[in-house]
Amino acid sequence: MCLIVSDRPLVAAGVYTTNQIVAAPVVLSRSRTPSATVRAVVTNSGNANACTGEQGDADAKAMCSQLASLVGCEDTDVLVMSTGVIGQLLPMEKVKSGIDQCFGRLASNETSFVEAAEAIRTTDNARKTESRDMNLDGKTIRIAAMAKGAGMIAPNMATMLSVICTDASIAPDEAKAILTRVANASFNRVSVDGHTSTNDTLLLLASGDEAPLSGDSLCLFEKELTELAIHLAKQLVADGEGATHVMQIHVSGASNDKSAETIAKTIAASPLVKCAITGGDPNWGRIVSAAGYAGEPMQPAKVSLRVCEELIYENGSPRKFDAASLSATMKSNNEVAVDLCVGDGKGTATYWSSDLTTDYVRFNSEYTT
Template structure:
């Protein structure tokens, strides 16, 4: 089956009908990079979100939950970088609510139609005088063109080296529908039920409950299948907004174009997830692990995520060392009991290194040359069932330690 969507190379969160975005520097970061941004929808948008499973959830997540509980719609998402507003007690909660009220007043919308997100250092109070000054200027920075999307993407970055966006268009009821997304994430990456910070916009008409279901389904096979360092953040959140301005009949699972929309959403999430993995702090290469032949998809996901999260596998990738023993060891400790230990095959790219759980003689020089590339594909076949999964991560480098040894300074 061919693709049901068309990739929009220059698209961003403002590409779907009804959306504007903007960003600016308000003084939360020590540099002059943008650190406050907003996505705004001209109409109430059906909304959905997934959040980190970390028990210490930052104040903005609580405020966003409150907003979505009112009507299940959003008009705006306000985001700051440079400060996570996490583990900041009652003052942090008050500050997050003040951010929500401030942007609601500036945009002339109800405060319960505003979501709030923050990213940065944990345990420090926000400089609210600077935040409020920035909020007052944000409405004039809103734009529906590429500039608005770019400014917003810049505003959500912390240690990220690149902005992360994705966009597709497809047809629903004969009408053009656009799905777009932006994300940030580079370190403290090991999502559980959410991403680092992610934002999806679409002009499709879709009920909020169905959007919520689709967002969780897409997250499970994309954002929840990446890792950089095995740390699940206090601030992970993924928010989706659907303006409905494309003019299609509201989507349902019985709709003829439902599968096409679901494919497009999953693709956008996958592109963003892989971009986060590739941009891991200090990373030099993307690692993609495919596991097939498992007893179930759930088993395959557990194994793929264990392999991609192994510090030894990641270090071997950095050193271009074809040490498949680290891979098979990760398979064995993934917590999956339904494995035949005598039937496992492993490939590095096209180079077979293990067949039926026995070593295979391979060209070490060819393996070295392959592993020195900027993408490493690990393929594991358990030859035991039909379950499959793909996970993404990055190598572990000296620079990762350097960056995180001095994160606050």
């Protein structure tokens, strides 16, 4: 169990799963954001409260109602997130007891933040946190974020929960617009297994009570928030179940950014490409052919590919290179850069994906999701 509670109303915005099968907590939180009056978020891990019917809806509401009573706010000012096994009812007696216990341990210190980040984990190997301090208009603005996710990771987002907290002042509609753009540049650009979850939730909570940021200050805040989110998103990929490498796929020369994004996404999801990265195999054929079946315009005679900055395919033809040396470089680096140019267009996109290992297969053949 994890509680995040504010002593004053928060501006809250959310971005949620695109799956048509949606968990009860997503339905509830989505209906309550954006908002300028949120006071708390309650999260449970281990049980997704997804595909649980009317009882699941009632349980999500009960979690919010209980915390609202403790905080002294309206039920509608509490958001809820859940993650874990699908299709099982929440053990509500344990949940209720957990909420009471957590409320008694609330504190505004780093230790409590770390404990909260630990509490939302499921199959994660490690907690995922990021923080930033920035100066805007002569004032220090703080951002602190936590996330969980290791499997069922695919655009859009993942079996991913994340809360970004800031003491910046942001208007609710602006917070929603910013968070959507941030998600599209980060959490919607990662893939582990091509499986979009029922519970994806990304929340932005802003506690500032001064005049909302605007103009250049708002742009700088969004830029910092995007960089923080990219770092968190890459942590999800690096922690992909059984993963040993992160693939950074950069596509350029496409007809537009959306086309480049589709090509990068297709490469990121290819099991053959993933396996090549696992084995340290600079197999340009798998990468180039994956781009080719993405269904987007390409100029084959102008296609070039670099892996770990080494040019191995140029203008539609393979180049001579030391395969053993490049393989050793790939194996020795946790992050493998794949840079593909598909023509002379202006479209670009970057994606991050994990490799595919036997450990992933073993884990997900033995673990109930």
